[in-house]
Amino acid sequence: DVKVTxxxxxxxxxxxxxxxxxxxxDMDHExxxxxxxxxxxxxxxxxxxxxxxMKEKGDIPEGYSVSREKKERFSLILESASTNQTSMYLCxxxxxxxxxxxxxxxxxxxxxxxxxxxx
Amino acid sequence: xxxVEQSPPDLILQEGANSTLRCNFSDxxxxxxxxxxxxxxxxxxxFYIPSGTKxxxxxxxxxVATERYSLLYISSSQxxxxxxxxxxxxxFGNEKLTFGTGTRLTIxx
Numbered sequence: 001d002v003k004v005t006x007x008x009x010x011x012x013x014x015x016x017x018x019x020x021x022x023x024x025x026d027m028d029h030e031x032x033x034x035x036x037x038x039x040x041x042x043x044x045x046x047x048x049x050x051x052x053x054m055k056e057k058g059d060i061p062e063g064y065s066v067s068r069e070k071k072e073r074f075s076l077i078l079e080s081a082s083t084n085q086t087s088m089y090l091c092x093x094x095x096x097x098x099x100x101x102x103x104x105x106x107x108x109x110x111x112x113x114x115x116x117x118x119x
Numbered sequence: 120x121x122x123v124e125q126s127p128p129d130l131i132l133q134e135g136a137n138s139t140l141r142c143n144f145s146d147x148x149x150x151x152x153x154x155x156x157x158x159x160x161x162x163x164x165x166f167y168i169p170s171g172t173k174x175x176x177x178x179x180x181x182x183v184a185t186e187r188y189s190l191l192y193i194s195s196s197q198x199x200x201x202x203x204x205x206x207x208x209x210x211f212g213n214e215k216l217t218f219g220t221g222t223r224l225t226i227x228x
Contacts, residue, residue: 042123042205042218043162058215090162105150105209108216110162 003027004111006091012117019078021114023091032074033092033108034058034066043090049074081118089114121146121210125219132196133227140191140222142206150209151182151189156221157202165191165204196226 007022023032033048035058045058047066055066063085067075074093078085090113096106122145132138142151153165166173166180168189173180177197182189193200203221210217 040220042220043207044218045215059217088160092162105167107152107164107167109164110154113160113162115160 004091004093004109006089006111006114008114009112010115010117012119013078013081014119015082017078017081017118019081019116019118021076021078021089021091021116023074023076023093023111024072025074025093025109026072027093027095027109028071029093029095029109030071031094031096031106032068033094034064034074034076035090035092036060037088037090037113046076081116083118085116086118087116089116120212120215121148121208121217123206123208123217123219125204125206125222127222128220129223129225131225131227134196134198136196136226138193138196138224140193140204140224142189142191142219144187144189144206144208146210147187148184148208148210150211151184152207153180153189153191154205154207155200155202156205157199162205193224196224198226198228200224201226 004025034046035043049055049068065077091111092108094106094108124143149169156162168180168182170184177194179192205221207218
């Protein structure tokens with residue numbers, strides 16, 4: 001079975017702090033994704049990566065950056081956390097190799113989520 | 120970009136009932152997926168169904184791409200079916216996956 005893990009289930013940070021959210025997948029998947037989920041808005045894509053060191057902006061990249069130095073690990077970084085970044089953050093991975101289009105169409109496997117609160 | 124709308128937003132049913140969830144999308148797509156998020160937040164892919172009908176146990180899905188909608192059927196609902204159901208479509212023009220806002224299903228014992 002595919003396993004996608006996230007470093008924390010719950011996280012509380014203060015405004016202005018630098019925040020790292022880590023995601024690791026154990027199935028050698030090519031593609032990894034970061035979403036945020038907010039009530040009434042569904043899931044919105046922040047960034048995704050279809051290869052090591054490659055990244056693509058999603059719908060709402062502002063205020064976030066990502067890092068993918070190794071295939072199995074995809075990190076989401078909040079350079080200076082703000083209260084409007086309080087949300088549930090979900091990481092996902094998918095297998096198909098290639099560029100953007102395979103990444104969008106293949107089955108995505110999700111981690112358990114990190115609920116981040118910024119005070 | 121493509122707009123994705125789901126209905127109803129909330130659905131409360133007695134255990135054993137059948138339900139139909141709808142996903143409408145604003146443009147032609149050749150990719151549609153259904154997901155279930157359980158009450159603990161775990162999101163699982165149910166179907167990849169760009170067109171036609173697929174069945175998996177008590178769940179089935181139908182997509183009519185030419186009419187821009189997809190339906191998810193749940194028969195003989197169980198309490199474990201509770202959670203939020205999302206559909207998502209791939210917007211190739213803008214190179215992104217767009218999710219609907221979800222249908223929250225609550226099954227009462």
